[in-house]
Amino acid sequence: MIAPAAVMIFLFFLMPVVLTAIFAMTNMSTATGISGGVWQVTQGAVNRLKADMPELASGIAEPRFVIDEEGLAALEALKLKAGFTAELRTSHMGEVFPSRREAERVIKALKDRPSTREVKQISDLFNRSVLNTRFETRDELMASLKRLGFTLTPAEQETVAKATYTGWVWTTENFRIIANSPDMAQIFLNTAFYVSVTLLVFNVSYALFLAITTHYMPASTASIFRAIWLLPRITPVVIYVLMWKWLTWDSGFISMFMGQFGYPPKNYLLDSAYNAWFFVILINGFIGASMGMLVFSSAIKAIPQAHFHASEVDGASRWQQVRHIILPQLRWPILFVTCYQTLSLLASFNEILLSTRGGPGKATEVWSLAAYHTALQNYTGNLEYGLGAAMALVLVVVGIVLSLIYLRIFRYDTLISKPLIED
């Protein structure tokens, strides 16, 4: 009965973890594709080869004309004068011409005198240039280079194959990019700033504030406020962010409201990095506060009422009650929320993607969003799956380490009770 769960978790959970690690070691991108590649002498490949093998590079970039059986057969099929084929076979078989002009000069000189149009037609049949031809295997490419008169040592073959391969290859380049690029450092700082501020200000402090203040209210008022503050949590994220967008848009609420006092309308969400951060943290913070409020409220509810009554009789102030009764009891819930939200803040990019998309510029780009942008959606159109996976792998590792720690802190052994029926 546990098999379906095991299979699903394995397929869509554990395998992706391993695959993320594997993809992180490749240079997969839109350009290389995700299945295998082919060998193709593109202009790019020729440019790459120029440095090491200038002779070969200029050679393969040029058109080549070879009089071979294949071409003769095609010529026969064209049903031009029979003499062309016969003469080419007897006197020119196997000749290689480095340019179209030279090939055509020979064809023109044939005894049957082909017309200019026919010369073109015939020479096309013998065009054996490798430029822009696709070869399914490496050997095909090498064989065809050999036919053209390039004999290569195995080392040279290796270089050529590497330069012309269009598929993905194994590489550790991704990690070097992550470690060295200043962009990445900036994104890392953004992430640290975003996670710590949101966590401290909203997910913990403000959630505590909500839980404690509603605790001290008459029950009906408290339930109204709890319902209001639950809204961010239950509202689907797209609408939730849409409402914030409207609030901050240049024809939205804040602009209109400030307009009453003579301020010109502007887009408060995207006009400066400072404002963008302010709203990004607010948007995410409200959601976090929702969850924190629920956890803390139920923890406060579990505190015996007698503590409050006794302290009240002793004349304790509200602050003293909070300080000496509530907070000590909330140590574990606070730790839980902190651990939990650190992970979800690190990983979730829904809200930022929908609100600022990392903008203005790259001001609010955080790590997970950057991975998403690199691998799945960007403006240049070349999606770098490999690099994106490497960035995600960083998060995956952090996620696994943190959740293992978190498992230890919350005393896993007490959670795993003995099964009730031994089998």
Next chain:
Amino acid sequence: MAEKPQTSANFSSVPVILLLGLFSLPLLVMYAYLFIDTISDTEVGSLIPSEFTLRHWSFLWETKTGKPNIWLVTLNTFIFASCITGVILTVSSMAGYVLSRLNVPARGFFLAGVMVLHAFPSVTLIIAIFIVLQWIGLYNSLIGVILVKAAIDLPLGIWLMKGFYDTVPWEIEMAGTVDGASRFTVWRRLVLPQIKPAMMALGLFSFLTGWSEFILPQVLAPGAKVQVLSVYLASLIIDDNNFDFGTFKAVGVFYVVPVLILYVFFQKHLMNIYGGGTKG
């Protein structure tokens, strides 16, 4: 636990109420205008609606060029959310039972795994999942994204179900096994009926998370034929040529109302799970 009127003789709660009311204003304003703007037109530069109109709701009977039909999208969303609910309920109620009752090999390991996966931020796997789905040909299909979403939500479901089973007394089951019923029969006929409320809660919760899910369908099934409401709404908003908050909000209300209704009716059931720490 007695319902506590936390009113104290020593202190007044009016200041905190006012303060909290002030903090809640942005949310109230956003929600109020979410509904107001869908049925009214407001003149530029003003905050008070000037006339009643239904034109923002025209998306219900007119399909915009280049956008899928709203009813198809709604149907997709419904299928998406219901299938997720079905898969999660079936799979996690079985797995939870095993983990709660049977001494299967590697039980401890499995439980620990479920705990870790529950805490693990699964959205980081989306790049690998995207490539895998392309390989196996389930990219841009509802089945693919349903399986992925269900698998990602499974650890929570299993963990919750295990907790619910732990609270069920086992005497009845014992009697069942003694009478010669198989383990499966015992589970289906005797245990499942006892955890109906729990199934209800988990089912509702799964339905709501499925209904609200955005990033997985956006990445794994963005095609017009399999679009769900969240992706549809996001694509409307991203389209800079037709920027019209009235329509966005109308679609938004259309999308959010089922959530709010379910929530209002089943608040008690859901509170357990929302409080129990899910991904946010």
